[in-house]
Structure formats: C-alpha cells, structure tokens
Amino acid sequence: MSHNSIVSTKYWHNLEDGRIQCDVCPRACKLRDGQRGVCYVRGREDDEIKLYSYGRSSGFCIDPIEKKPLNHFYPGSSVLSFGTAGCNLACKFCQNWDMSKSREMDTLCDTALPEQLAQTAQHMGCNSIAFTYNDPVIFMEYAMDVAAACHELGLNSVAVTAGYICPQPRQEFYAHMDAANVDLKGFTEQFYKKICGGSLAAVLDTLNYLKQETSVWFEITTLLIPEQNDSEQELHQQCEWHYEN
Structure with a gap:
C-alpha cells in the first residue's frame, strides 16, 4: 500500500494496560501495536491510531441522487458515488460485502x-459526491477532505x-456533510446485536443529533427482512419513534 494512504488520526486515547482505544465508533476497539480495528482500515501504528485507506477509492459510478436513496435533496440531479474498503458493522445481509469486508485494499x-x-x-x-x-x-x-474540496467548487x-x-x-464529520441517508437497519437491540x-x-x-443539532438534510432507510425485522409490533414501534422524535 502506498505510504500516502496512511494518515494520522485524532479520535483515540491511551489505556492503562498499554493498549490504545479507537474513539470513532461505539465498538471502541482496543488495540496493541500492529493490530487493526474491526473496520480494518483503522489500526495502531507508532503509538497512535492511523487510517490506512486515505485516497483509496472504489466503485466509482454516476448515479441519480434518488439511488442513494435521497428523494428530496436536489431531485433529478446526478451524484458521483464511491466507497473504500472496510466497515464497522458486520451485517449478515450486506449487499456490498465484497468491498465492506475486503482485506485487499491495494487490489x-x-x-x-x-x-x-x-x-x-x-x-x-454532478451536483454532489x-x-x-x-x-x-x-x-x-x-x-471530510473530499467534502471540503467539493464545497470549494x-x-x-x-x-x-x-x-x-x-x-x-460525529460533530466534526457532519459539519462537512450537506445530506445523509441513514440506514436504520431494524428497531430492536437484538436485531442489531445478532x-x-x-x-x-x-x-x-x-x-x-442530526435533527436537533444540525442543518444536514437527512432521510432514513430501513430494509425489511422477512421474519427478522418486519413484525407488525416492531414496525409500529419504529413509526411511533419517528413520529415522536
């Protein structure tokens, strides 16, 4: 991997047992030297947490914005889509598993x-990335650097x-975002955990946070999986939560 793709990060702290904890997501991966987090693209090196996928992209495609899906953010416009390797969740129904679980970022x-x-x-x-x-x-x-470059143009x-x-x-990340589609994957802790x-x-x-403390336009998507997250009770609870919040 090119050295330019490895950059220092700031959301981490030292633990008393000598490990370093990554503070980007709730997984709170606790790493010894040379170890990677669950996401695989963040890991410990030189007594800090580094990102190993800076400037490494894949899946380039020009899509209609509705495919993200965003139905009320510049409808009819085009968006340049891309991703990288790795993910901090392990969804058993992932449609992009070949990228999200890849361990061969160079290829x-x-x-x-x-x-x-x-x-x-x-x-x-394109109107957006x-x-x-x-x-x-x-x-x-x-x-965030890509977003800043986009805003310049x-x-x-x-x-x-x-x-x-x-x-x-989260506060720093969304300060750079204009819109988001958030995958609310289910509405029980059991579903999320299992x-x-x-x-x-x-x-x-x-x-x-997005609704109460930002101006980010966001929409929510829930993929219904038969007999996993589609019970009448769960959907009713989710709709109630949306209404109340």
Missing part, C-alpha cells in the same frame, strides 16, 4: 485524492451511513 482500490474527485464530479456534471457502499465514518478524515457532499459513530467525531454486530441506541442517538 480493490484506485488512488483518488480529494481535489481529483471534486474536479471529476464537476466535469461530469456520495460516500457509499461502505460507511464513510470509518474513513472520516478522507471523506460549489458541490454537495452526501453520506450514506449506518449512523454508528461516537458523539465527538444480525449487524452493533447497537440500536447509538444509531437513534445519531438520528436525534
């Missing part, structure tokens, strides 16, 4: 610096995300 990803992506999107007549296929919170440093930045991120990095390897409460906290 999977092309080099694409933030300014290059923004210029390409502008050249192709979307971070998709895998969750951009795990490569937030790269995503008058383009928008869109996060397609599961919303599984801690409060402090099927996704995550936590419902953390995602609901992100949704509340």
